[in-house]
Amino acid sequence: MNSTMGIAVKDIKYFFRERGTLFWTMAFPILIMLLFTAIFGRQIPFNATIGLVNNDNQPTLSEGLISVFNSTGLFTIKNFTTQTDALKELNATTVRAVITIPQNFSQDLMSLGHATVSLVVDGTSPDAAQLIRSAFKTSVVAYYKAVLNYTEPITVDEETSFVGQKVGYKENLVPGMLCYPLLFSSMVVSTGAIVYERERGTLKKIRASPIRPINVLIGKTIAALFQTAITILIMAVLAVTLLAPALNWNVQLLIPIMFLGSMNGIALGLIISCIGRAPQEASNAATTIAIVLQFFIGMYFPIEYLPTYLQQIGKVIPMTYAAQALRDIMIRNATFADLLIPMLTLTLSAAILYGIGVLLYRRWVEK
């Protein structure tokens, strides 16, 4: 057996013997996928309890409004007799908003063509507050149009354009989730590669042998790729079975992108591993870098959410191209030609990172 494969085989055997490592390698993607499925796998990924105080003397119209609001499916209505009681629960955060319909609501609406409804929203959760406001206003407009035959002055003819798949939230999320192992698993696995050998003392054995630094790094990379592939596989299988997203699983394109993305993550981990003086130090560094990077690469939200200057940083991080390429393949049905630039970028960045890795190995490990 050659020395590169020797290192890879040894590391893979060790991976299977270290039960804790094996367990967490399996548990990580399973937990993440179960969690994401629980959160985002539902048809409507939001549900909040809303307090309702209906003081309307002739509740025919007000009940119609509540019925429209309720039909959004985003809320669970909890009835109160007084606004004071409802606001107490709002303060206790058991309800997210309180809708109060006044005594003369139906009467005013019929006679004046106008009525006022009070909406008090819990502002401590801005996202939920925004969603409740928006849903309520939409319901009011919809109801108004239906009951009073109201016509909006300008009609917006709305259409959503999809290049490739028609996607929902989970379809957009799954490619981002598949970036998880590319970023976290690959980096965390490879971060231990050199620093643990140093800690065990076995690095001396490797260094005293005629193996070249690049062969050490390649051997470590093969083992790390194997472990990362296990995580990717588990996540992909669970994504398909639990979320059943309507995505294009073009394996011929997904594999090279995932391979190149993992290579970048692994190379970064190896660099940290070469510099790290202790496993804990290296592990902390890898975790910190991975957590920071996840916000730059568009895993969960588009990088357009970032301020312009941070977007520029995101654009020079190779993993951003991997994340985008995964979305392009799975959502936009990208072809090989469409992926040439991200592939070349990822290949070039991996080569640069490995070059740095070899230099650091010589500088820090062989010093």
Added chain:
Amino acid sequence: MGQKMIIEVEGLVKHYGEVKAVDGVSFSVEEGETFGLLGPNGAGKTTLMEIMCGLRRFDQGKVTIHGFDLVKDSIKVRASIGFCPQETLLYDLLSVRENLAFSAALYSMSSKKFKERVEFSSKVLGVSEFLKRRVQQLSGGMKRRANLAASIIHDPPIVILDEPTVGFDPTIKREFWELIRNLKSYGKTVLLSTHDMYEADEICDRVAIMEKGKIAALDKPHVLKKTIGGEPSLHIKVKESRVKKALKILEKYKCTVVADEIQVSATNPWEIMTEVSDKLVSQGVYTDKVEIVEPSLEDVFIKLSGRRLTEEEGEK
């Protein structure tokens, strides 16, 4: 013993910051020789060995191993050496055989050659009984044997052992010496470091005594003992701590006291042995021990440095 020099070290210097860990060391080792680096902790033995194995850089000098320059042909030098450091460099969760396979892979060894070498290790180092066991299940002695087997799995002409028996009990130590002698019988050149003078005396053809990064003396153990260690001396231990009275009785002899033991120096201690013993007994001083002690490498070291080999701790 062959005539070819397989290791040549010339004017080697290594600094750790301001500290000169290796200070102009020069020596050469003949092919098939067992060569010892003897010295206390901190003398620079480990640093010297790690330099020779390519594990540390050096500031000055030249090292040629198996005909290859250490700097220019580092890969070939490494392939020629089997390095076995003080600590056990094995993977606990792998079996001994798997550890050997990993070591063999580092030298890109074929599976056929690997099988032969495992057989060799089984025969010469006695690892066959625990080949399939995981390292974490082995005793300390077994681990050391497995460690040595892994270090020489690639059949190197040179074996470098750093303090190979440190921490061993006497029985296992002697077993290990036998293993080292076995290696020599297979034509291996062995370079070992130790601070155990008996070990150096027992198994080394030649010994370099190191002190503060320098070689203070280098020769065959018996030559060092004879030329530097001095003559044999009579060692007497008297009962009931009557050292003072004994010294008075023996005042005409050249006596020194080392740890409650009277050491009588004489050109020929065998001649005075009976006379000294009789004198003490006749005046009521009885003895626990009266013996003639040949000079040891410890004496050589004391003569060279003015202190004992085991006085210092904490080698870097």
